Amino acid sequence: MPIKVVIQDNNLTYFSAEAKDELKNQMEKYASEIIKETGRLEETIRDDNSTPEITRELIRKAITKYKDSFNRSKKVKKFPIIKFISTISLFLAGLLFDFDSFKTDTILLAMFIIIFTVATISTTIMFVKEGDTK
Structure with a gap:
């Protein structure tokens, strides 16, 4: 079952067609990174014989970890x-x-x-x- 994200047209009032395409591409890229990070987190907590299960909490942790690692790498490079x-x-x-x-x-x-x-x-x-x- 694919997941679709709907953004209302009134939020995209001044976006050009190219800007909308870029927004879509960046959202897909961000979603892909979050999915990868969630998989890595799930692997670290899963027992060897259990089946994988992605929960809401894992998604939230992946988003937090992804944002933190991005911000940390930018700040550390400044010094x-x-x-x-x-x-x-x-x-x-x-x-x-x-x-x-x-x-x-x-x-x-x-x-x-x-x-x-x-x-x-x-x-x-x-x-x-x-x-x-x-």
Whole structure:
């Protein structure tokens, strides 16, 4: 039994024929992705000997998971510079750390403090921003 979706003409008042076709194609694509995600979710909870069954709750979970994964991937991509700065500054701070040299070379100590501060701030920002995506 095929499922048909009806959108009232008054909601499509200013849509061109091409826009209507594109809307239909995108809706079919979205439905296909939700169906695939629902199947994956159902496989994870199904016992080996039971028959597959897709429920309303699985559909809702699939929609939520699909939307969350789409939004999360967009947000995580926004901060590669902070990740790079965090990684490099932590590496440099590790290379500069020499407790005995700090007693005699104040420039080395100042460089270490600056780089360590940058590393701490950038790492904190990175974790806070990644936490916002969940």
